[in-house]
Amino acid sequence: MDAHGRLEETLHRTSDLLASLTNYAALVVGPKSETVAVRSVQMVGVSPTLATVVVVLSNGSVENETVHLGDDVTDSHLAAATGHLSAALAGDALSSAAAALKPSGDPIVDRICDEALTALRSSPSDDHVWVGGTSSVAAAFDAVEVVREVLFALEQQFIVVSLVSDIVQRGMSVAIGVEHGVEPLSACSIVVSPVVVDGEHVGSVGVLGPTRMNYPQALATVDVVSERLGRRLRDY
Structure with a gap:
């Protein structure tokens, strides 16, 4: 189990x-789910302009939401966003995610991360x-x-x-x-x-x-x- x-x-x-x-x-x-600690985060590209953010929580449940991307987003940007989100959120609750996330230095990566957090926060809890x-x-x-x-x-x-x-x-x-x-x-x-x-x-x-x-x-x-x-x- x-x-x-x-x-x-x-x-x-x-x-x-x-x-x-x-x-x-x-x-x-x-x-x-928003009060449970995040175990891992993954950004998965599903089309040139869409990605799915997948969050595995410490209680074993999984949250996933669709994120709309711009035409300027590459696989490298998604990989960087995954790393940035994981480093910021792992061990913290989704409810405190916005405060934990700092700028990455890449505006495209930051935009992806912001869109991912917005999608997760807007999902029913x-x-x-x-x-x-x-x-x-x-x-x-x-x-x-x-x-x-x-x-x-x-x-x-x-x-x-x-x-x-x-x-x-x-x-x-x-x-x-x-x-x-x-x-x-x-x-x-x-x-x-x-x-x-x-x-x-x-x-x-x-x-x-x-x-x-x-x-x-x-x-x-x-x-x-x-x-x-x-x-x-x-x-x-």
């Missing part, structure tokens, strides 16, 4: 672990969420309609990611009922904790359950699991 596969397996197991420890639905939001313990939702709520609404919401990744991200960005660790602002989940409380690697917020873990949940236990468990996940992610 490659690094990307191991990362996904780790996040999946973390959601299952958190669900089993709390008996609530567990939410694990993984790191965005989707969050992925792993949900564990959905079977516990039915036991946590008495009303069938509430169970149906909660399960439907948990199936919508963008709802879960937005919910968890909003709570973390507001500096909160607990949102009870309508405090989180998601109407289909108004009967629920959310307990979350950011996942931090080397001082950077790279993801989040949390649990979703009824408003009568055991908050001290949920807070303690989520904190421990987020810290443990942060330590594991340092290896990717």
Whole structure:
């Protein structure tokens, strides 16, 4: 299994672990590709005026985008751009790429590098969420309609990611009922904790359950699991 596969397996197991420890639905939001360190960069010419920038990340995933070239670009320029991008970005996250890239001394190479970074930054950077313990939702709520609404919401990744991200960005660790602002989940409380690697917020873990949940236990468990996940992610 490659690094990307191991990362996904780790996040999946973390959601299952958190669900089993709390008996609530567990939410694990993984790191965005822009926060993962760059392992290598390659510029590949596909036509006289087009190239593909291929970035391999430390978690094993690959980002690639098309770059439009001018008529004055040669294979030597692409090779030089590959070397310049690799030297500047290897070991750093894509989010800090612009600050890390300095002029090469060749305006054509610099233009290629700028176009490559622009293409990479403009590509969608989707969050992925792993949900564990959905079977516990039915036991946590008495009303069938509430169970149906909660399960439907948990199936919508963008709802879960937005919910968890909003709570973390507001500096909160607990949102009870309508405090989180998601109407289909108004009967629920959310307990979350950011996942931090080397001082950077790279993801989040949390649990979703009824408003009568055991908050001290949920807070303690989520904190421990987020810290443990942060330590594991340092290896990717």
